[in-house]
Amino acid sequence: MVGTENRLTERVETTSGSTFMSDSQFRRLQLVVGGLVTLFAFAVYAKTAAPTFSYWDCGEFVACANILGIPHPPGSPVFVLLGRVFTLLPIASDIAVRVNFLSVTTSAMAAGIAFFVLVRLILAGLLQGEKTVTRWQAWVALGGAVSGALFLAFSNTHWNNAVEAEVYGASMFLTLALAWLAMRWADRRHKPLSDRYLIAISYVALLSVGIHMTVYLAMPVIFLFIISIDPALRRNWRFWVSGIVLFFIAVDVTWFVVAGGLWLLISVAAAVTRRAVAGWGLIAAIMVAAWLGFSSQTFLLVRSTQDPNIDENDPETIKSFSGFLQRKQYGQTGMISRMFDRRGKWLNQFGDHAHMGFYRYFKEQYGFGGWAMVPVILVGFYGAFWLFRRAPPWGVMIFMLFFVGSVGLILYMNFADGTQYYRLNPDAYMEVRHRDYFFTPAYIVFGMMMGLGLAALAGRLGERGAAGRQLAVGLAIVAALLPLRTLQANWRGADRSRNFTPYDYAWNLLQSCKPNAILFTSGDNDTFPLWCIQEVYGVRKDVAIVNLSLAQTDWYIWQMKHMWGLPVTFTDDQILWSVPDRSLGMELDRPKEAYKDPVSGNRHYLFPTRDGGSYLPVNEMIVEHIVLNNKWERPIYFSSNPSDKSRLHLEKHCRVVGEAFEVVREDAPMDFDYPATASLMDSTYLYRGFDDPTIGLDDNAVGLAVAFPERMLALSDYYRRLGDTANSDHWANKARSTFPSYYRTHEMRAQQLRAAGDSTAATKVLEEGVQQVGAYATLLPDNRMYWYFWGKMCEAAGHDDDAEKYLAEAFWNNPNDQMVYQDYVQFLTAHTKTGPAARAAAKWLEYYPSDQRARSLVNIRRTGGG
Numbered sequence: 001m002v003g004t005e006n007r008l009t010e011r012v013e014t015t016s017g018s019t020f021m022s023d024s025q026f027r028r029l030q031l032v033v034g035g036l037v038t039l040f041a042f043a044v045y046a047k048t049a050a051p052t053f054s055y056w057d058c059g060e061f062v063a064c065a066n067i068l069g070i071p072h073p074p075g076s077p078v079f080v081l082l083g084r085v086f087t088l089l090p091i092a093s094d095i096a097v098r099v100n101f102l103s104v105t106t107s108a109m110a111a112g113i114a115f116f117v118l119v120r121l122i123l124a125g126l127l128q129g130e131k132t133v134t135r136w137q138a139w140v141a142l143g144g145a146v147s148g149a150l151f152l153a154f155s156n157t158h159w160n161n162a163v164e165a166e167v168y169g170a171s172m173f174l175t176l177a178l179a180w181l182a183m184r185w186a187d188r189r190h191k192p193l194s195d196r197y198l199i200a201i202s203y204v205a206l207l208s209v210g211i212h213m214t215v216y217l218a219m220p221v222i223f224l225f226i227i228s229i230d231p232a233l234r235r236n237w238r239f240w241v242s243g244i245v246l247f248f249i250a251v252d253v254t255w256f257v258v259a260g261g262l263w264l265l266i267s268v269a270a271a272v273t274r275r276a277v278a279g280w281g282l283i284a285a286i287m288v289a290a291w292l293g294f295s296s297q298t299f300l301l302v303r304s305t306q307d308p309n310i311d312e313n314d315p316e317t318i319k320s321f322s323g324f325l326q327r328k329q330y331g332q333t334g335m336i337s338r339m340f341d342r343r344g345k346w347l348n349q350f351g352d353h354a355h356m357g358f359y360r361y362f363k364e365q366y367g368f369g370g371w372a373m374v375p376v377i378l379v380g381f382y383g384a385f386w387l388f389r390r391a392p393p394w395g396v397m398i399f400m401l402f403f404v405g406s407v408g409l410i411l412y413m414n415f416a417d418g419t420q421y422y423r424l425n426p427d428a429y430m431e432v433r434h435r436d437y438f439f440t441p442a443y444i445v446f447g448m449m450m451g452l453g454l455a456a457l458a459g460r461l462g463e464r465g466a467a468g469r470q471l472a473v474g475l476a477i478v479a480a481l482l483p484l485r486t487l488q489a490n491w492r493g494a495d496r497s498r499n500f501t502p503y504d505y506a507w508n509l510l511q512s513c514k515p516n517a518i519l520f521t522s523g524d525n526d527t528f529p530l531w532c533i534q535e536v537y538g539v540r541k542d543v544a545i546v547n548l549s550l551a552q553t554d555w556y557i558w559q560m561k562h563m564w565g566l567p568v569t570f571t572d573d574q575i576l577w578s579v580p581d582r583s584l585g586m587e588l589d590r591p592k593e594a595y596k597d598p599v600s601g602n603r604h605y606l607f608p609t610r611d612g613g614s615y616l617p618v619n620e621m622i623v624e625h626i627v628l629n630n631k632w633e634r635p636i637y638f639s640s641n642p643s644d645k646s647r648l649h650l651e652k653h654c655r656v657v658g659e660a661f662e663v664v665r666e667d668a669p670m671d672f673d674y675p676a677t678a679s680l681m682d683s684t685y686l687y688r689g690f691d692d693p694t695i696g697l698d699d700n701a702v703g704l705a706v707a708f709p710e711r712m713l714a715l716s717d718y719y720r721r722l723g724d725t726a727n728s729d730h731w732a733n734k735a736r737s738t739f740p741s742y743y744r745t746h747e748m749r750a751q752q753l754r755a756a757g758d759s760t761a762a763t764k765v766l767e768e769g770v771q772q773v774g775a776y777a778t779l780l781p782d783n784r785m786y787w788y789f790w791g792k793m794c795e796a797a798g799h800d801d802d803a804e805k806y807l808a809e810a811f812w813n814n815p816n817d818q819m820v821y822q823d824y825v826q827f828l829t830a831h832t833k834t835g836p837a838a839r840a841a842a843k844w845l846e847y848y849p850s851d852q853r854a855r856s857l858v859n860i861r862r863t864g865g866g
Helices: 023-048 058-067 077-087 095-127 135-154 156-162 168-188 195-208 213-229 237-250 253-273 277-305 318-325 335-339 346-350 358-362 370-390 392-413 436-462 466-481 483-494 501-511 528-535 554-562 618-630 674-683 699-705 707-721 725-738 743-755 759-779 784-797 800-813 818-830 834-847 852-862
Strands: 417-421 428-430 518-521 544-547 577-581 588-591 609-611 614-616 636-638 654-657 660-663
Touching: 023 095, 023 135, 023 156, 023 483, 058 077, 058 095, 058 501, 058 528, 077 095, 077 168, 077 277, 095 135, 095 156, 095 168, 095 370, 095 392, 095 436, 135 156, 135 436, 135 466, 135 483, 156 168, 156 436, 156 483, 168 195, 168 213, 168 392, 168 436, 195 213, 195 237, 195 277, 213 237, 213 392, 213 436, 237 253, 237 277, 253 277, 253 318, 277 318, 346 358, 346 417, 358 436, 370 392, 370 436, 392 436, 417 834, 436 466, 466 483, 501 528, 501 699, 518 618, 528 544, 554 618, 618 636, 654 674, 674 707, 699 707, 699 784, 707 725, 707 743, 725 743, 743 759, 743 784, 759 784, 784 800, 784 818, 800 818, 800 834, 818 834, 818 852, 834 852
Parallel strands: 518 544, 518 636
Antiparallel strands: 417 428, 577 588, 609 614, 636 660, 654 660
């Protein structure tokens, strides 16, 4: 039997009304059901997979897989290499889709292996040392395993990762593979060659570091499980040393390399020279396997020396390589160091806090909201408790996998909640995106615990006689069907099959630029899609992309100078951080040589500093340096409005051209190049899917897309001021038809009609807008932007009660959005609803405690004013 060595009787007999199932029967049935679970998950993922690439890291991973580049720390070399293999498979015409299928495949395999793990866990609880399995127990085990595997498969975060080029599908497969290998070892440990499972665990664990470090969280749990099962290994000091040495990889790469290398030499030498070869032989094999797995990291060192177009952190030296694997941000702070400098309140990190609270995402995983989460939680924990009572080592393992994937990751990742001030930046930092994907291990394990809990309940029924056994089988069937609710609830949000928005966004932005341009971007979502569309699809490779987040690092500035031919004239000693510095209260590295600031005339380092009393980040120095050294030879653009804190006052020298902001000589504070914008938006740009409410766009995609209808409305207003009513109407109607979810397209058209004297038509447009925007919010209730748009639409149409309700939904769904907060509070105060406004302000202060206007609003309420 896959997953267990309990010998099942080869005969069918009846004892007290129970019919036994033969070993061969159960083995075949288990393989068939497990295969069907895997294929079902694969079919759903394939049906909902992205047709190109998604936002955030996906574009970067696809591009790196295609060119064998080095993505962001910690590099994921195994994922990149596997992704490269998938780019060569003739499974789709689009290379991005091929890489997406790496996630589709491994995520489905994770569901499949979860099934086999659960069968073994459930049988451990049901049998309690017995050697035979009755038919009702077999069906309970299979039903519970199907249930847990499918809860895992269609849980919100795992499914979303399964349909795009991300590392988490492969990570979860390897995590569960480690658990399965440990179980196989436990069942076979008294047989010859059983140690091969321990060797395989060592290899897979260190190989998994080349996918993502979250897999390694399972290793302490696996180690504890192994020593709890085997007294000989528990007393083997060499095995303990090996476990400690291997765990160093999660603490400090340098420690692992030194200690692991030394222990490898000792163990191999002892195995070869000593008579007690058997004792040292296992240790040597474990260490050799570990180093073979870890050897995948050499790809980073070798490939980085070849300077691919994407070469993040430039990990060519031991120092840079070590910092890269430790995910040091901007070359300074490692994850372990950051862990002990708490960046958020405990309640926020564990609770329901925007962008990073563990429970905020946990309650959205399985399609059971509100009070329905109470029985979900109880069933999951009951399953772990039931297993612990009946088979302690197995119960401890499943619970500890959940614990380290939840509490352990909350402590380790230490996400910022907006309340703590960071020493290198004079502002509180808030996580810029939803961080649920880091907690995927906890969410998938709890999905398995739900299946385990349902099987436990069925098992308790089956132990109460013949009628109980019939009820147990019935409950097992119900348990296997329950995840269909999760499938139905999460389908629309996870379905990427018609979502082309990241590709279209990147296409539109690049087409906005003149030939040979330099384009400054702000972060991941306006950079990674550009990298992908250039490196994979070959679109507008003449445009040089400068990411302003990465431009705060020395390696990236060095690459600008030496690899991309940008106008960077700093010397290497002025760029590279090589000298320890404590001027900011921390031990950081700074460049060896200072430079003369061309704006202030002062000398300082290319390093975060204060100049003239104001904070000056490195990326602002780089923008100034490139703009001044470019001398108008190449067109320069920004993907978003330049900061009004720019010492060159670039915001006063930018002209809007389509989606981009072009730097021009003359004063042009946010002027429009209307003819160029009209031409781009009418005949060049792509807007696929924005007019279809059934396409599950998230708030990030919608927020980025708002610029397009805003440009159309600006063109409509421009032509109306020229007296060109036909063109004005064309752009107003195009905005409404292309982006019907955006309230301002309806609001502005209504204003135009009312100004023309047609109040009836204006009212009709507003009412149609309420219906159309409402359709998006109703179909995609998790997208706060749609609730915000619906509230604003109702406000424009005069439906004040609905406006308040929908604006409140938008705000309380994500209370750290400044635009939503301001409009919600403004609406409340305009309607003299001081109480709700003060409550909203109090919540806002949890994120931004220095906001004096919000504090005044709260104080007015407390003192009885208003």
